[in-house]
Amino acid sequence: MSRLLIASAAVMMATQAAASCPALTGPEAGGKYPHLFEKAEYEKAQGCTLSFNENPSIKSLNDRIQGNPALPALAQRLPAEPLVIAPYQQIGQYGGVLDGISKATESGTSDLLSVRHVNLVRFNDDLQTIVPNVAKSWQWNDDFTQLTFALRKGHKWSDGADFTAEDIAFWYNHVQMDTHIIKSAPERFMAGGKPFKVEAIDAQTLRISMAEPMPGLLSTFALDFAQPFLPAHLLRQFHPQLNSDADARAQKLGFENGYALINFYYGQSDWKDIPTTLLKDKTKADALAKAGFTASLPTLEAFIVVEDTLEGRRLVANPYFFQVDTAGNQLPYINEIKEVFIGDEDIQTAKLIAGEVDYKAQAVNLPSAPVLLENKDKGGYQVALRPTMGETTFAFNLTDKDLERRALFNKVEFRRAMSVAVNRDQINEVAYFGLGTPTQYTAFDADTASFVTDQQKNAWIDYNPEQAKKLLDKAGVRDTNGDGVRELPSGKKFELTIQYATQGAATEVVEIIASNWTQVGVKTTIKEVTSDEYRNSQTANDLSVLVWVMGRPLATLSSNNETLLPPYDNFFGLRTGMLWEQYRKTNGAEGVKPPQTVAAMEKLASRFVQLPSGTEASNTLGREIAQRVVDDLFIIGTVKAVSPIYYSNKLGNFEVPKTSSYDYYRVYPYLPSQWFLTSGN
Numbered sequence: 001m002s003r004l005l006i007a008s009a010a011v012m013m014a015t016q017a018a019a020s021c022p023a024l025t026g027p028e029a030g031g032k033y034p035h036l037f038e039k040a041e042y043e044k045a046q047g048c049t050l051s052f053n054e055n056p057s058i059k060s061l062n063d064r065i066q067g068n069p070a071l072p073a074l075a076q077r078l079p080a081e082p083l084v085i086a087p088y089q090q091i092g093q094y095g096g097v098l099d100g101i102s103k104a105t106e107s108g109t110s111d112l113l114s115v116r117h118v119n120l121v122r123f124n125d126d127l128q129t130i131v132p133n134v135a136k137s138w139q140w141n142d143d144f145t146q147l148t149f150a151l152r153k154g155h156k157w158s159d160g161a162d163f164t165a166e167d168i169a170f171w172y173n174h175v176q177m178d179t180h181i182i183k184s185a186p187e188r189f190m191a192g193g194k195p196f197k198v199e200a201i202d203a204q205t206l207r208i209s210m211a212e213p214m215p216g217l218l219s220t221f222a223l224d225f226a227q228p229f230l231p232a233h234l235l236r237q238f239h240p241q242l243n244s245d246a247d248a249r250a251q252k253l254g255f256e257n258g259y260a261l262i263n264f265y266y267g268q269s270d271w272k273d274i275p276t277t278l279l280k281d282k283t284k285a286d287a288l289a290k291a292g293f294t295a296s297l298p299t300l301e302a303f304i305v306v307e308d309t310l311e312g313r314r315l316v317a318n319p320y321f322f323q324v325d326t327a328g329n330q331l332p333y334i335n336e337i338k339e340v341f342i343g344d345e346d347i348q349t350a351k352l353i354a355g356e357v358d359y360k361a362q363a364v365n366l367p368s369a370p371v372l373l374e375n376k377d378k379g380g381y382q383v384a385l386r387p388t389m390g391e392t393t394f395a396f397n398l399t400d401k402d403l404e405r406r407a408l409f410n411k412v413e414f415r416r417a418m419s420v421a422v423n424r425d426q427i428n429e430v431a432y433f434g435l436g437t438p439t440q441y442t443a444f445d446a447d448t449a450s451f452v453t454d455q456q457k458n459a460w461i462d463y464n465p466e467q468a469k470k471l472l473d474k475a476g477v478r479d480t481n482g483d484g485v486r487e488l489p490s491g492k493k494f495e496l497t498i499q500y501a502t503q504g505a506a507t508e509v510v511e512i513i514a515s516n517w518t519q520v521g522v523k524t525t526i527k528e529v530t531s532d533e534y535r536n537s538q539t540a541n542d543l544s545v546l547v548w549v550m551g552r553p554l555a556t557l558s559s560n561n562e563t564l565l566p567p568y569d570n571f572f573g574l575r576t577g578m579l580w581e582q583y584r585k586t587n588g589a590e591g592v593k594p595p596q597t598v599a600a601m602e603k604l605a606s607r608f609v610q611l612p613s614g615t616e617a618s619n620t621l622g623r624e625i626a627q628r629v630v631d632d633l634f635i636i637g638t639v640k641a642v643s644p645i646y647y648s649n650k651l652g653n654f655e656v657p658k659t660s661s662y663d664y665y666r667v668y669p670y671l672p673s674q675w676f677l678t679s680g681n
Helices: 004-017 040-048 058-062 110-116 164-176 215-225 232-238 246-252 258-266 282-290 345-353 364-375 403-409 412-420 426-432 466-474 506-519 531-539 579-586 597-607 616-632
Strands: 036-038 082-086 098-102 121-123 128-130 135-140 147-149 197-203 205-209 303-309 312-317 324-325 336-339 381-387 391-395 493-502 521-530 545-550 636-639 642-648
Touching: 036 381, 040 082, 040 521, 058 312, 058 336, 082 642, 098 110, 098 345, 110 531, 121 215, 128 135, 147 164, 147 531, 164 197, 164 205, 232 258, 246 258, 258 345, 324 642, 364 381, 364 642, 391 412, 403 412, 403 506, 412 466, 412 636, 426 506, 493 506, 493 531, 493 545, 506 521
Parallel strands: 082 324, 098 336, 493 521
Antiparallel strands: 036 082, 121 128, 135 147, 147 205, 197 205, 303 312, 312 336, 381 642, 391 545, 391 636
16 A cells, blocks of 8 residues: 555544544443443444533533632543433533422432432442443452442542542541541441441552452442542541641631531531531631632532522532533533422422422322322423332331330230231322332332242231230230220320321321221321421430331342341431440440340341342342341331322423332432423423
8 A cells, every 4th residue: 555545544544533423312322331431432432532512601600619719621620531421312401490399408308419419330220230420430359348449530529629539538438437527437338347448549449348248339339328439638638637737727717626627518427418518607618718618518419509598509510520421511411400498298289380390209299199290281390100119117116215115115916906907008099099009018129129028018917907906905005994095004094196297208198097096096196297307306216106218129228238227227217226226336335225136137137238139048038037027017017109200391301210219319310410401391
């Protein structure tokens, strides 16, 4: 071949390589995973070079991030290895404000948290496949005791600082494991009660080593609200264990010491629901911003909080977000999120009917579905009914402050009586329009755990008031004076009050349960409270009856045994046996010793998280766990039903979730970074 032909061929190849990339959409456009490409993978597959575009409003949005520096060019903000998203239906348009509703600052906010959330990995929208996100890839060793992540080169925090493996090691080694910040490390981030070894091998390589196998750890990162990284570039300079000058630096900014500053930013919790610095103390937030720090903690999320009041929050697009679409447009498309706090369910429903909200699933109870469906054309929105992962459950306080009640609640005959006293068919017809299935609580969501038997799902759920009365008699709760109301074994008056929040249970469900119990002689009244009031009372061990949604998919329980052991959930779920937990946490120094069944369950649960999910050994052990749950009946199920998901006609690229579920973190599997807002209905 002549030199001229060789040169011409080289020019043609260079021209082809530099060609613009096609703006592909839809799941078939994905590479190794639906809707997803790594940049090099996409360019190679399409024979092109991605060029990048930014939101025209991004600089003005950045100006609203208090303390954030002026923006460099987009090429300096995107990673060298951005994650490329093929949108669901079409390339979106920039702009607009996503309107949403939450109950309060720390109540009912996971809808909107899930819109901006990121983690190392996530579940794909099939809810089965784990796919890359912040992490580019991962690798296990043979026995699931070591997990290695590869991160993206050039990834930045929202303030422009480099994000590296050191940020993950810092989060674990110097926050999770530092009792000045986290009083007790979460069990899901321990292996057999022993800390992980978390190492930054280099800037883009992180290694997690465990004392025991934890094959479900990857699922934990895919499902969990906690983000396993913190901006070490900001926080380590105030960490007394890492910087001898930490306290002095913090004191110059008006804090008692370095730990006080870290806790001010971080809030002693991985939960993103807590008030930001903007709400906690405006003076200190201003001082931080003037000193060159951002008022809000830097983030990797799609949006960052720029306003935080008792009435709501305002967030703007992260100018350093690591995702782009197949046309090279930096995501997210939407400019802002406006989150308004409305605790009253009737006012919330009115706003939904008026079309004043763009997306809502959490705390939209099924009884509101008819009126929402009736007005959807007028309001310019859609309502989809999707299966729930959990069900409304109730429980009795197994460590009640009243010792006689405590003794009664610990009798299995009492718990069985109160279960068969509940008319689940009535609940299904009245509250769920016949769309649900009466079922017992087995800890597992049976739709994702095929090993749960029909016998287990149906244990102690048949409505049988006469059997309930006999069991109550056996438990020593009798009507001694013939007035139709039962007394405690001592003869003292016995009445129950169910305090509930509509975020955790529909009013109609609670009304029916209270009526059913009253009919068998246990006089029961109800009282609606806010989610915060309920949770605080529950945590203080002040409630006798607990009610909330429970039931976890197999993917959760295979990696996190939290709901199998006292107090059976975290602050945001149903909790019973608080003093049992205290006894376990203090090795018997405080609290109340739990019964032997708790120790037996702990052994089963510890073994379960060491087994690969879906194997015969795992399924057999899971079935044994489910049987112990229904035998103990510490938590009692009602009806597994469907739940409404509300979304505006203006919301582009919205995929209706397969389930209405907190456990997969709401819309996190459905790529909300590629949502956009149109002007029409």
